[in-house]
Amino acid sequence: MTEVDLKGVLAIERFSFPIPWNEEMFKSELYLDFAHNFTGKLNSNGNGDILVGYICSWLFHGEAHILNIAVHPDYRRMGLGTYLMRFFCDFCLTMKVKTITLDVRSSNHPAIKMYRKMGFRKLGLRPHYYANNGEDALIMGLKLNGR
Ligand SMILES: CC(C)(COP(=O)(O)OP(=O)(O)OC[C@H]1O[C@@H](n2cnc3c(N)ncnc32)[C@H](O)[C@@H]1OP(=O)(O)O)[C@@H](O)C(=O)NCCC(=O)NCCS
Secondary structure: OOHHHHHHHHHHHHHHOOOOOOHHHHHHHHOOOOEEEEEEEEOOOOOOOEEEEEEEEEEEOOEEEEEEEEEOHHHOOOOHHHHHHHHHHHHHHHOOOOEEEEEEEOOOHHHHHHHHHOOOEEEEEEOOOOOOOOOOEEEEEEEOOOO
16 A cells, blocks of 8 residues: 555545544554555456555564455455455465454454454454444454464
């Protein structure tokens, strides 16, 4: 992900989350040493790339934390979320990461289902974590050395 991608990223972000990140939040991620941010692009008809998803993460001390992942609403249920996650797991393996963690709203069944299918398991709970509705966050994790 670079600054050029931010228009497309922000459009997806605003469709995807009740408390979306703003441009400054994405920009600050782009310049952190320990942040790794990727976009997924399609070029199906030769008319240029369409930005269809992204993933933002932090890596430190053999651990990765996924801060954000989303797929454009028009391109969901086509395997792209799984593709982004698999790409990210492969990237983590090359970076010698042992564990990936993430937080997810307890009501976000599509995302929880995708993570479970990929082998993520519940590690804990952050009660009343989300400011807009007081919803709990599930903490989920995946050990990569067991894959
Ligand atoms: C979560 C998200 C990234 C999934 O992306 P996607 O490209 O639609 O995911 P995939 O097509 O790879 O789906 C993988 C599996 O997840 C589950 N899943 C995905 N969307 C689902 C839905 N709406 N309802 C039920 N299960 C769903 C299914 O098990 C699916 O496999 P299947 O299609 O073979 O049944 C996407 O829904 C999204 O961007 N949501 C908004 C942002 C968000 O919630 N991000 C996660 C923050 S923690």
